[in-house]
Amino acid sequence: MIIRKKFRFEGAHIVRNCTSQRCRENIHGHSYEVEVFLKSNHLDNGFMVMDFVLLNNVAEFIHSFDHAFTLWDKELEDVKDAIYRINARVAEIPVSPSAEGYALLFFFVISRIISSAKMINGEANVRLHAIRVHETLSGYAEASAEDLEMVTFSIADLKLNGGIQKEWKDNSWWRLIGGL
Numbered sequence: 001m002i003i004r005k006k007f008r009f010e011g012a013h014i015v016r017n018c019t020s021q022r023c024r025e026n027i028h029g030h031s032y033e034v035e036v037f038l039k040s041n042h043l044d045n046g047f048m049v050m051d052f053v054l055l056n057n058v059a060e061f062i063h064s065f066d067h068a069f070t071l072w073d074k075e076l077e078d079v080k081d082a083i084y085r086i087n088a089r090v091a092e093i094p095v096s097p098s099a100e101g102y103a104l105l106f107f108f109v110i111s112r113i114i115s116s117a118k119m120i121n122g123e124a125n126v127r128l129h130a131i132r133v134h135e136t137l138s139g140y141a142e143a144s145a146e147d148l149e150m151v152t153f154s155i156a157d158l159k160l161n162g163g164i165q166k167e168w169k170d171n172s173w174w175r176l177i178g179g180l
């Protein structure tokens with residue numbers, strides 16, 4: 001059985017090398033929607049795959065990108081310097097911040113958050129099935145486990161800066177997946 005939870009964030013980026021000149025040459029923003037699909041062949045004591053309250057850490061992670069600039073780590077150094085100078089919240093990531101890049105990164109991180117979550121009510125075999133990132137009302141990118149073959153990175157390559165981390169209520173999930 002598959003369950004799905006939707007999250008939102010307002011994010012800014014620039015997508016270098018993309019076909020659209022507007023996207024590759026201008027800092028701009030989107031109202032993102034992120035759908036998290038979870039799958040299990042087992043139900044917990046309440047006949048649920050997993051109570052959504054167990055996704056609080058996933059929410060904290062996704063909201064790290066809200067009102068933040070998402071910066072590709074291959075960005076020009078002088079642009080990087082300027083972004084860090086003018087923004088309190090910067091997420092530096094090892095993939096380009098296209099919807100596809102976000103979907104791959106979110107799949108990688110959220111699958112680790114789910115695997116490290118403490119199951120407390122008989123949940124079993126819960127795994128991340130897919131991540132869907134909507135950048136506009138009409139389009140989305142979806143990533144699942146096999147798509148991670150397209151990229152190579154680790155948690156250490158994801159840099160959520162101090163301006164982001166100071167707003168977290170709890171950072172134990174980040175430590176559990178190797179972020180600290």
Ligand SMILES: [Zn+2]
Binds near residue numbers: 015023029
């Ligand atoms: Zn864009």
